[in-house]
Amino acid sequence: MSKDAKLVKKLQDPKLKDIAFSELLDIYQERLYWHIRKIVITHENADDVLQNTFIRIYKSIQKFKGKSSLHTWMYRIAYNESIRFLEKNNKKSFDNIDEVSEANLEALFEDAYYDGDQIQRKLHKIISGFNEKQKRVFQMKYFDELSFRQISEVLQISESTLKSTYYSAVKIIEEKILL
Amino acid sequence: MNKPIENNKSFLKESFKEGISAHHKKYLGTDVPDNYFSKSKISILDNIKEEVKKEEKPKKQFVFWMQPQFKYIAAASLVFILSLTVWLQSSNKNNFDIPIKLEEFAFSDDILINSLLIEDSEIDAFADATLFNEVLVKAELFEQEIDNVILNSLILEDSLLDNYIDDEFLKTIIL
Numbered sequence: 001m002s003k004d005a006k007l008v009k010k011l012q013d014p015k016l017k018d019i020a021f022s023e024l025l026d027i028y029q030e031r032l033y034w035h036i037r038k039i040v041i042t043h044e045n046a047d048d049v050l051q052n053t054f055i056r057i058y059k060s061i062q063k064f065k066g067k068s069s070l071h072t073w074m075y076r077i078a079y080n081e082s083i084r085f086l087e088k089n090n091k092k093s094f095d096n097i098d099e100v101s102e103a104n105l106e107a108l109f110e111d112a113y114y115d116g117d118q119i120q121r122k123l124h125k126i127i128s129g130f131n132e133k134q135k136r137v138f139q140m141k142y143f144d145e146l147s148f149r150q151i152s153e154v155l156q157i158s159e160s161t162l163k164s165t166y167y168s169a170v171k172i173i174e175e176k177i178l179l
Numbered sequence: 180m181n182k183p184i185e186n187n188k189s190f191l192k193e194s195f196k197e198g199i200s201a202h203h204k205k206y207l208g209t210d211v212p213d214n215y216f217s218k219s220k221i222s223i224l225d226n227i228k229e230e231v232k233k234e235e236k237p238k239k240q241f242v243f244w245m246q247p248q249f250k251y252i253a254a255a256s257l258v259f260i261l262s263l264t265v266w267l268q269s270s271n272k273n274n275f276d277i278p279i280k281l282e283e284f285a286f287s288d289d290i291l292i293n294s295l296l297i298e299d300s301e302i303d304a305f306a307d308a309t310l311f312n313e314v315l316v317k318a319e320l321f322e323q324e325i326d327n328v329i330l331n332s333l334i335l336e337d338s339l340l341d342n343y344i345d346d347e348f349l350k351t352i353i354l
Contacts, residue, residue: 021227025220033216034203043211047219054223055230108209116208124207143203 004070011061021058028071029054031144032078038139039082041104043113049085053078072153075146079136079154104128119177126176130169137162138169 007027010020032053037046056077064073105128108114109121116124127135136155140146141162148159148166155162203209212218 022220022224025223029220029223030199030216033211033219034199037203037209038207043209050219051223051226055226058227059230111209113210113212114208115204115210120206120208143206 005066008061008064008066008070012064017061024057025054028074032074035075035140035144036078036082038143039079039136040085041108042111044111045085045089049078049081052085053081056081068153069150072146072150075140075144075150076154122177123173126173130172133157134165134169137165138173141166142170 007020007024010016033046033050036049040046040049057074105124137151140151148162151162152159
């Protein structure tokens with residue numbers, strides 16, 4: 001039995017649930033935070049979404065059937081929570097996704113917990129210029145080090161599409177970053 | 180430390196050697212507050228405890244009739260009461276359409292009760308007869324009595340006055 005499977009078993013046992021959940025936080029909290037942070041951009045927003053994500057995980061763990069890995073299942077919850085948060089906050093203020101990206105970029109550079117240099121700013125600008133799918137695929141693959149199979153389960157996109165999307169994103173970055 | 184973006188071949192091949200937060204700080208310039216993850220863990224666990232308490236607290240159900248089976252009964256009763264009210268109002272309205280002759284009902288309870296069992300024409304005949312006997316004749320007699328009283332009083336008063344005048348006149352003359 002894998003480590004995650006053991007953890008799930010404990011999480012689904014009412015007597016062990018709280019202890020197991022603390023263990024789960026130790027393992028996945030940081031990873032999920034960064035996954036969320038790249039979507040909602042600022043630390044404050046990421047903190048809110050992280051709280052909601054773990055509350056949802058706690059409530060839904062009984063329904064987890066093990067069809068995907070625990071890791072992927074939690075990533076999917078975090079992704080959905082982040083998207084829900086963005087929809088809730090951005091819908092009223094912006095007319096299109098470009099405006100949202102531009103505003104998010106400004107929010108990031110103004111965030112108290114951002115301290116990027118010129119090259120990092122350049123990388124952010126290039127990534128923010130990607131379409132949503134390209135952006136998520138690149139971030140999950142490169143920064144979160146998820147496998148294509150895992151990303152496919154989170155985003156519900158075929159692996160072959162993901163690969164082409166990712167490599168085209170990499171090519172764009174390599175070209176633009178060296179300009 | 181050389182940043183991977185400065186070396187385009189290794190840029191995308193680095194892994195989390197220094198931890199995921201350091202990795203993000205290094206490549207994206209994004210950071211978190213000091214001890215954020217330990218504080219956040221406590222906060223998440225506290226929030227979960229609160230959520231669990233909320234779920235354990237029995238939700239305030241107003242009363243038993245809020246349950247579906249009672250809702251249907253209450254709704255059916257309400258509809259019945261409303262329809263009964265409407266029906267009663269309309270039936271009363273029909274009764275008011277019949278022109279009422281107050282005189283016909285002004286005599287006694289017996290007449291009113293009997294009138295429910297007797298034809299309208301008979302009641303009209305009875306009412307006319309009673310009206311004639313009770314009202315017109317009595318009124319005529321009453322008028323005659325008043326006339327008599329007035330006449331008598333006039334006659335009586337005149338005779339007394341005459342008597343008085345006569346007596347006083349005599350006294351005055353004599354004295």
